[in-house]
Amino acid sequence: MSYHALARKYRPATFDAMVGQEHVTRTLRAALRRDKLAHAYLFSGPRGCGKTTVARLLAKALNCTGGVKDEPCGACEACAAVAAGSSLDVLEIDAASHTGVDNVRELRDMAQYTPSPGASRVFIIDEVHMLSKGAFNALLKILEEPPARVFFFFATTEPVKIPRTILSRCQRFDFRLLTRDELSARLTSIAAAEGVQLEPGALRLIVAQAEGSMRDALSILDQVLAASPERIDEQAVVDLFGLVRSEVAIELNEAVMARDPGRALRLADRVAAGGQSLDDFAHSLVDNFRHLLLLRIDPSLAAGISLPEDQIEILRRQAAHFAPQDLLALLDRASRGFERIHRSGQPRVLLEALLVELVLLESRVVLSDLVRRLEALTGSPLTGGGGPPAGRATGATKPAAAATPPVARAAPRDASAAGNPPAPRQHGASQVRDAAVSAAATTVDGWTAFVETLLGRQPALGSCIMEGIPAEEDGRIALSFPVEKQFQLQLIQKDLPRLQELARELLGRDIVLNLVSGAEADRRERREELRRAVAPTEHEALQRACGGDATLENLVRRLDAEVVPEADRDGWHTAPDRGGAAKRED
Numbered sequence: 075m076s077y078h079a080l081a082r083k084y085r086p087a088t089f090d091a092m093v094g095q096e097h098v099t100r101t102l103r104a105a106l107r108r109d110k111l112a113h114a115y116l117f118s119g120p121r122g123c124g125k126t127t128v129a130r131l132l133a134k135a136l137n138c139t140g141g142v143k144d145e146p147c148g149a150c151e152a153c154a155a156v157a158a159g160s161s162l163d164v165l166e167i168d169a170a171s172h173t174g175v176d177n178v179r180e181l182r183d184m185a186q187y188t189p190s191p192g193a194s195r196v197f198i199i200d201e202v203h204m205l206s207k208g209a210f211n212a213l214l215k216i217l218e219e220p221p222a223r224v225f226f227f228f229a230t231t232e233p234v235k236i237p238r239t240i241l242s243r244c245q246r247f248d249f250r251l252l253t254r255d256e257l258s259a260r261l262t263s264i265a266a267a268e269g270v271q272l273e274p275g276a277l278r279l280i281v282a283q284a285e286g287s288m289r290d291a292l293s294i295l296d297q298v299l300a301a302s303p304e305r306i307d308e309q310a311v312v313d314l315f316g317l318v319r320s321e322v323a324i325e326l327n328e329a330v331m332a333r334d335p336g337r338a339l340r341l342a343d344r345v346a347a348g349g350q351s352l353d354d355f356a357h358s359l360v361d362n363f364r365h366l367l368l369l370r371i372d373p374s375l376a377a378g379i380s381l382p383e384d385q386i387e388i389l390r391r392q393a394a395h396f397a398p399q400d401l402l403a404l405l406d407r408a409s410r411g412f413e414r415i416h417r418s419g420q421p422r423v424l425l426e427a428l429l430v431e432l433v434l435l436e437s438r439v440v441l442s443d444l445v446r447r448l449e450a451l452t453g454s455p456l457t458g459g460g461g462p463p464a465g466r467a468t469g470a471t472k473p474a475a476a477a478t479p480p481v482a483r484a485a486p487r488d489a490s491a492a493g494n495p496p497a498p499r500q501h502g503a504s505q506v507r508d509a510a511v512s513a514a515a516t517t518v519d520g521w522t523a524f525v526e527t528l529l530g531r532q533p534a535l536g537s538c539i540m541e542g543i544p545a546e547e548d549g550r551i552a553l554s555f556p557v558e559k560q561f562q563l564q565l566i567q568k569d570l571p572r573l574q575e576l577a578r579e580l581l582g583r584d585i586v587l588n589l590v591s592g593a594e595a596d597r598r599e600r601r602e603e604l605r606r607a608v609a610p611t612e613h614e615a616l617q618r619a620c621g622g623d624a625t626l627e628n629l630v631r632r633l634d635a636e637v638v639p640e641a642d643r644d645g646w647h648t649a650p651d652r653g654g655a656a657k658r659e660d
């Protein structure tokens with residue numbers, strides 16, 4: 075059985091019957107009424123939300139001999155021919171399967187023919203971004219001088235792949251995903267028309283699974299109907315489709331917020347039992363934390379998230395429970411985990427390890443709650459001031475952090491060392507130090523102080539800035555980001571005016587942002603890494619010791635605790651003579 079019965083049967087026959095996309099249809103109907111339709115339109119947006127439906131309705135309305143100008147009658151010969159796909163004046167092309175130049179030459183030849191008297195010739199090209207370069211060139215020639223009464227309606231899920239020359243000749247409309255309410259209302263009325271009992275739990279799952287696509291929603295309903303023709307309950311949907319992706323994301327976030335690794339592992343178990351790809355699941359984790367981060371940093375960034383508005387609202391509420399730094403860390407772990415899982419022959423094991431890691435990382439959220447509570451108790455902010463509280467002994471944290479890769483675990487200062495800070499522990503060989511010190515000399519004056527001030531005033535912006543590598547360039551500061559830090563660069567660009575203001579105030583210069591790649595990035599990165607390793611600022615040292623967790627840092631300062639690298643903690647007990655080695659450095 076084919077699963078497109080409902081989509082065909084209930085395809086909207088009029089603009090009035092369309093669900094959603096009113097922002098598009100309102101404008102197009104106004105143009106139809108005034109007979110002012112442009113020659114070429116581009117409909118972009120996710121799949122299954124009405125792009126070709128609107129194109130077909132326009133084709134009918136343009137050729138309809140009955141009814142009103144801005145709504146096809148659906149009954150005349152012309153309307154029937156378009157609906158049946160037999161109209162000589164309306165040609166529908168799926169570019170995904172016709173990408174050669176010949177088809178477009180053919181199309182160009184056909185465009186030269188005059189349409190039937192009183193009619194319009196309409197070309198609907200679906201997935202237009204799939205056309206070859208040659209095909210686009212041929213198309214461009216037609217669009218440069220379109221014959222009278224010839225119209226093009228292009229649909230695409232990937233507008234960025236369309237040449238600018240074509241884009242500039244189209245009026246563009248962006249279709250949006252449908253909300254849960256819109257999908258629910260439509261499914262409810264279709265179920266009623268079909269005489270089937272659709273239980274609320276089942277409806278909720280189908281709608282969630284469809285993720286804003288009407289076509290998917292109807293296809294899912296088709297399949298469930300085939301399995302249970304009279305009454306559809308929640309279990310029927312779960313049996314067919316397993317867990318719903320968006321529900322999985324929400325449940326995972328709950329597990330992370332509750333610091334419950336068991337809950338996350340049970341979730342993985344259910345995903346696997348449902349026959350879903352673990353690779354996809356791991357990738358959905360990356361998407362999920364990216365969504366949370368965007369929403370946490372700036373709610374207006376929701377525009378970049380391809381999910382229905384009500385789904386975004388749930389994520390927005392969840393995002394509020396996380397600090398941006400935590401989400402950056404979660405995103406970072408999730409994407410590295412995905413890379414490993416993607417390549418691995420043992421995806422299940424790695425996925426479980428990743429989930430536990432993500433959930434345990436969450437202790438930062440608790441720390442940030444703790445910080446908030448401390449702030450409430452003491453009535454003073456822990457993040458203000460831009461630097462460590464006065465009187466903090468600097469010697470205790472800096473050398474410890476410059477040592478082996480640290481773990482983000484705060485250990486209370488050793489009781490035996492109270493009032494008598496432990497000797498600095500250094501691991502670096504002195505020749506490395508010399509090399510790094512000379513490398514460090516070439517970095518920008520005052521940069522680290524600037525970053526520290528920024529971290530104090532705007533932690534999220536500051537932590538992004540830290541990913542860039544500064545250099546003097548024509549009296550300005552060029553801040554370079556390797557390609558894999560593109561995301562941080564984008565976040566900074568949103569705050570650029572504020573950043574420039576601070577840069578002028580504190581450094582007396584402007585900052586230029588660069589995206590660099592390959593050898594250049596490596597070279598800069600290595601130089602900067604070397605400097606951070608051997609000559610870190612106090613802030614960098616503490617930050618490294620805290621694994622980049624600003625909340626933990628604040629807490630460490632506040633409690634006057636010390637971060638002890640795990641490797642050192644072992645070493646402390648087994649090799650007490652290390653302190654002696656460190657003393658030689660001084």
Ligand SMILES: [Zn+2]
Nearest residue numbers: 138147150153
């Ligand atoms: Zn008609």
